[in-house]
Amino acid sequence: MLLFLSALFSGSEVAYFSLTPSDFKALEGKSKSSKTLKNISHPEVLLATLLVANNLVNVAIVILSTFITLSVFDFSQAPLLGFIFQTVIITFILLLFGEILPKILASNRSLPFAERFAPFISVLISFFKPLTRLLIRSSVVISRRMAVPQKISMDELSDAIELTADGLAEERQILEGIVSFTNTIxxxxxxxxxxxxxxxxxxxxxxxxxxxxxxxxxxxxxxxxxxxxxxxxxxxxxxxxxxxxxxxxxxxxxxxxxxxxxxxxxxxxxxxxxxxxxxxxxxxxxxxxxxxxxxxxxxxxxxxxGEIADESDEEEKLYTKIDDHNYVFEAKVMLNDFCKIVGCDDDIFDDIRGEAETIAGLILENTGQIPKPNEVVKCKQFTFTVDAVDNRRIKRVKVNISSDENN
The missing domain is CATH 3.10.580.10 (CBS-domain)
Structure with missing residues (x-):
């Protein structure tokens, strides 16, 4: 019973704090989900309640298992064996069935898990309310006194966006834009x-x-x-x-x-x-x-x-994807945008681009002259074929991507 409660509290912690915006929208449309929404409306109270309850249950499991072990077995002749049994084995069982497995289950089915046990968690929040209030106030005071300003690098922010914005394409694009904003000239x-x-x-x-x-x-x-x-x-x-x-x-x-x-x-x-x-x-x-x-x-x-289009804008197609290895690009496309479209590293051309910022600039940098139509330029695994030239200006380029970077 105690092991089940430990699993319930561990799973609830993961389930509630894994809910996505789409899950909240689904909950708002259900009349039976009021307790779930109420529980998560004060996340600090919910977290404190689950942590207090889980720790009390885990302590009870350790005390009870130690008492039963000493009552059934006599480890006076082999104290090391008794230590291994009481700590390693019991800890393994507690971690596996009380922490790891329920958290895996809850993370895969966070919404059903949170809804199913919401009434019980709601009662638990009310029961531990005086204790959780005291803990929250104490933690706020301590955190204010010990707070240290944290500096997060751009790479860390980008990694965090990669991990947390799955399935939210528009939000992810905005977050990535904000991260790179200060570095763009x-x-x-x-x-x-x-x-x-x-x-x-x-x-x-x-x-x-x-x-x-x-x-x-x-x-x-x-x-x-x-x-x-x-x-x-x-x-x-x-x-x-x-x-x-x-x-x-x-x-x-x-x-x-x-x-x-x-x-x-x-x-x-x-x-x-x-x-x-x-x-x-x-x-x-x-x-x-x-x-x-x-x-x-x-x-x-x-x-x-991202792109802002108004009623006077005509959609300008800067590239056409023929297949996974062939594209047709407007030569004015920025190299950074080109790399994003074809899925290569942003710095792949750094050693050969010079001051070039566009596909046309890259070709001119590597040929040293105005190319003629159908002229071929190879850079890394990319083969650029000049498709159209207008008044000494490269207009359009065909791109073939080789699977072998050395080609």
Missing amino acids: VSEIMKPRLDVVALDFNTSYGKLKEVVIESGYSRIPIFNESFDDIKGILYVKDLIPHVDKDDDFHWQALIRPPYFVPESKRINDLLAEFQHKHIHMAIVVDEYGGTSGIVTLEDILEEIV
């Missing part, structure tokens, strides 16, 4: 200059309206002759009062000052600056002062929550 998420829709300072108002309608963007960078000379940002909403103006309308007066950031800036710092300055777009510049591209508030938030 602007150059990794920016839109490169070749993909930016921008307008010359001397563009006519009629042409400006055409570009605004065609692009669908709410903010457009304005440059003077060269994209390296950004004059400001045009907010499309500022054009609304002037929509009916003639082509000679001086729209340049509506341009707002640009905000410049270096490629190496961390996006968590940039997010704080965006919030403080109430802006949504920054111009990214390289070490020589040239314009590398733009970065928006949406780009930063997408690093945490």
Whole structure:
């Protein structure tokens, strides 16, 4: 009987604290599950009750087994044998049937286990309430006085996410985004200059309206002759009062000052600056002062929550999976994203990528020239075939993955 109670308390501890959000939703839909929800509503009280009850039962088992052993057997001539029997064998039985097996059973069937024994656990909580309150208050006082700040590394957080977010794909993606957020720099998420829709300072108002309608963007960078000379940002909403103006309308007066950031800036710092300055777009510049591209508030938030699509967005397919060994990629895909998609280590190209951040950059780094269509470049176990080139720019690449890394 005592061994059964020990198993019950050990199993209940695992069962209750293994319940997932989906289990709680299932419990909320059942009228008979009120006791289960009530028990877990105060987890510190539940845990204290189960630990107190389990320890009392285990102590009782040891005392009773020792008394029975000494009554039945005489170990006066072999005290070592008596010690082995009373400690090793009894401890083994207690661990196996009172701890290990019930915890395995409860972890595999946590919801049914918690529901089945909820009434008994509820009575137990009420019975031990004075003692558990005293223990909880004592533990709070001790923990406050002995608390030591704990520093957790990014690797430890990533490992914890791997272990705890099984089956919760969206939550896991957000957690992983938060973990990597502080280590991500602007150059990794920016839109490169070749993909930016921008307008010359001397563009006519009629042409400006055409570009605004065609692009669908709410903010457009304005440059003077060269994209390296950004004059400001045009907010499309500022054009609304002037929509009916003639082509000679001086729209340049509506341009707002640009905000410049270096490629190496961390996006968590940039997010704080965006919030403080109430802006949504920054111009990214390289070490020589040239314009590398733009970065928006949406780009930063997408690093945490994933792709954000609105009604004006057209779904852009950056890659197509033909089979497990063959893909077709847009050449502008970032190498970090490429590695995630094909399932290889993020640092696999570190020794050959140089300063390259994209697939196109990796190919250029390893060829030293603008490749021609159908030109083949081998890197590690990957064979890149240039599929399309446009104006000295690699547009699309076919990728074959060899099972032998040395190929």
